[in-house]
Amino acid sequence: MNSTDVTHRPGTTHEVTNQAPPLADYNLFTTDAALGEALTRAGADWHRETLTRHGEALGKAQTLALADLANRHEPELHTHSPRGERIDEIEFHPAWHELLALLREQGLHALPYSDPRPGAMAARCAGYFLHAQIESGSLCPLTMTFASIPVLQREPALFETLREVLYTREHDPRDVPLAQKRSMMIGMGMTEKQGGSDVRSNRTEARAAGIETGRGAAYLLTGHKWFFSAPQCDAHLVLARTTEHDGSGAPSLSCFFVPRYRPDGTKNAVNVQRLKNKLGNRSNASSEVEFFDAYGVMVGDEGRGVATIIEMANYTRLDCVIGSAALMRAALVQAIHHARHRSAFGRPLAQQPLMENVLADLALESEAATALFMRLARAFEDSTDARPDDDSIDTTALEARAWRRIVTPAAKFWVCKRALAFTGEAMEVWGGNGYVEEGPMARFYREAPVNSIWEGSGNVMCLDVLRALEREADAAQALFLAWRRDAQTHPVLDAALDRLSVLLNGAPGTRETSARRIAQQIVLIAQAILLREAAHEGPHETADAFIATRLDEHDADCDRVFGTLPARFDHAAIIERAFPSR
Incomplete structure (x- = not known):
């Protein structure tokens, strides 16, 4: 019997072709130009080598397998021991503890406190962002541990008993006193x-x-x-x-x-x-x-109690922004990788103009989210707890305070909302393969809503923005004046600030009704300012394309679907910047 007979015999397997190989064994950090540039702006280049090693470890096939295992074997609750004692133990798959050990080893639970130096907050946020692209569940206890530290530090006697076990980089999974x-x-x-x-x-x-x-x-x-x-x-x-x-x-x-x-x-x-x-x-x-x-x-x-624990919530809200930005980044690189390896109608998906438009538009959204959370990280490091009426506060500190108190809840609202539509669009790039649980896209999509809900839903965040604008009026003024200076040479940005001013100066009764629009406009202007800042470091079209499609009164439509960029922009260049060809 010849090979042709075997190939066509009923019951024999078919040849698998035109399927994208799994994305593995790549460096999550070195392939992300936007993150690397933001790290430099934050003064955290001292952490670049560590992030490079971390990015390589996270991208390995065995690490990706840990994420899959941890999400296929759910934790189990054991309320009582065999002898009837109340124990309330949670049993996890070993992969869960390996992921936590990896996080702890990087110091992502305490870095700015255990190793305080300029740029430490941004360094920690960058590492958190990398891990969140691989597995989200393991970040929950780490985020809360991190956010609890500034609260507990205000209780010196208690904190001294906890300092060592909080700061250590060892993960101890034992359920003991x-x-x-x-x-x-x-x-x-x-x-x-x-x-x-x-x-x-x-x-x-x-x-x-x-x-x-x-x-x-x-x-x-x-x-x-x-x-x-x-x-x-x-x-x-x-x-x-x-x-x-x-x-x-x-x-x-x-x-x-x-x-x-x-x-x-x-x-x-x-x-x-x-x-x-x-x-x-x-x-x-x-x-x-x-x-x-x-x-x-x-x-x-x-x-x-609310005032005490809200400080913890401020940090967890920042991590919600990072987590959603990471889901965007993870879904984006998976979509680009798939489109480069999958052909339809005679050529790779990534070379087809409409797919290029979709991928480039997703890349803009992802980079804007990355630039935003890294700027917020700097604000958390630079801002002061002094009140705005304290004469000792300089303009820089006031701006940092505004980023932290006003832009953070707005970012938590907007970026977390965008992650839902983003992951759905990226899943569609994969087609039916994206909809099944064997691949990563379904997990990204299922995870996307949580950050919009946890630590304050959208309405709560937008109302918090309004409260912050009232309570931090001096800080808001300092920030908006700085944005005006940055927008002087850009008519679209200047007009966007005018529209924000109209919203903010509306009647008190209308401001609450318009709270979502206000928060959205604040974030889009912030992202545009940051992308323009990044554009000075190298020739790329990200800033202009983002502003044209998100803030231009004539062309922008924030409710539009992804993939409606004007043809005048170099879509292929935007995609290549986002995730270089391997």
């Missing part, structure tokens, strides 16, 4: 079923465990948390009532450090009722818990 651990992770628990974003309606109660009350005192918490992020963490920051009212008629909420084990080594009374069957990554555990006189220590002043 904190005194026995080599490292720790911290989560947060604010949301209750009756309130959601309205945390002031929380009903969990805290009563003093002894004679002492107030900051640093021990309390016993009783109540319920509807979303308790990463229940396997060694401790959580939690909101609870200490008195019925604070004098204004509103519940008096305080913040508490609630460890997984009591000081005597017994398990704390934080009972995991169930793990949430959520959309998105399958690797991480989200839960619903009840407190039955759970031990906790008050952090911050009594009745100032």
Whole structure:
């Protein structure tokens, strides 16, 4: 029997052709020109070699396999031991712990605090961005651990007992009392079923465990948390009532450090009722818990719980922006890679004009998101906690404060929203292959909505922008004046700032109705300013194409689909800059 007979015999396999090979064994950092340039602008070139090694490790086939394994083997809750003891243990696949060890090894949980130097925040954010392109679930406990540090630093006595296990770069997966651990992770628990974003309606109660009350005192918490992020963490920051009212008629909420084990080594009374069957990554555990006189220590002043924990939320919101930008970047490089290796109608997809338009448009959106979160990272490092009316604050500090307090919630709203449409468009580039779970695109798409919801949904963020504009009027003015100076030579940008001014100066009753439009306009102007800044470092069309399609009053349409760039721009050059041909 000859080979032709075998090939055509019924039941034999067909030859597989015109399928894109898996994208693997590439360097996530060195192939990202926008990230590399932003790192330089942030003064963090000292971290470039580390990011190069990290980018190479993340792109290896074995690391990608860890992400796949962690998301195919979901965590399992074991509420009781074989002897009937309440244990509330979460069992993870070993791949999960390998991913956490990789994150911890890079110092992404504490870098700006454990190694404070100029550019440290941007260095940390760049590393976080790289890891988020590979696996999102493992970032949740890391983000909360990172965000808890500035809150805990304000409690010197407590922080001294935690410093070493917080800063170490070793991952310790053991579920044992904190005194026995080599490292720790911290989560947060604010949301209750009756309130959601309205945390002031929380009903969990805290009563003093002894004679002492107030900051640093021990309390016993009783109540319920509807979303308790990463229940396997060694401790959580939690909101609870200490008195019925604070004098204004509103519940008096305080913040508490609630460890997984009591000081005597017994398990704390934080009972995991169930793990949430959520959309998105399958690797991480989200839960619903009840407190039955759970031990906790008050952090911050009594009745100032929201103000205390909101500092943590500011950092987690930045990570939401980074996480969504990373999903965009991951989906983009997968789409470009696929289009370069898949042919249709006689030529590669990447060489077809309409597909070039789609990919180039996605590349613009991705680079704008990258430039934005890296600028925010600089603001988190440069801004000051002094009030705007403090005469010692200079203009640079005021601008940094505006980026942090005003642009961050706007970015959290806009970038996280854009990730949904972005990942869907990138999935479509793959066609049917993108819709199946064997590839990465379905996981990216399922993950995309979470950052829009977590740490404040879109409306909450936009209303926060309005509050920040009112409370930080001097900082807002400093930022908008700086933008005006940058826009002097660009009529489209100048006109966009005029339209923003009209929105901001509208009647108070209309500003809330227009809050989403205001936040959107702030972000688009910020991104345009940043892309123009980057354009001075090399000849590329990203800034002009972005401004023309997002801010030009005649051509821009923010509700448009991707792939409607004017033909005058060099689409192929934009794509090559985004992800160079291998």
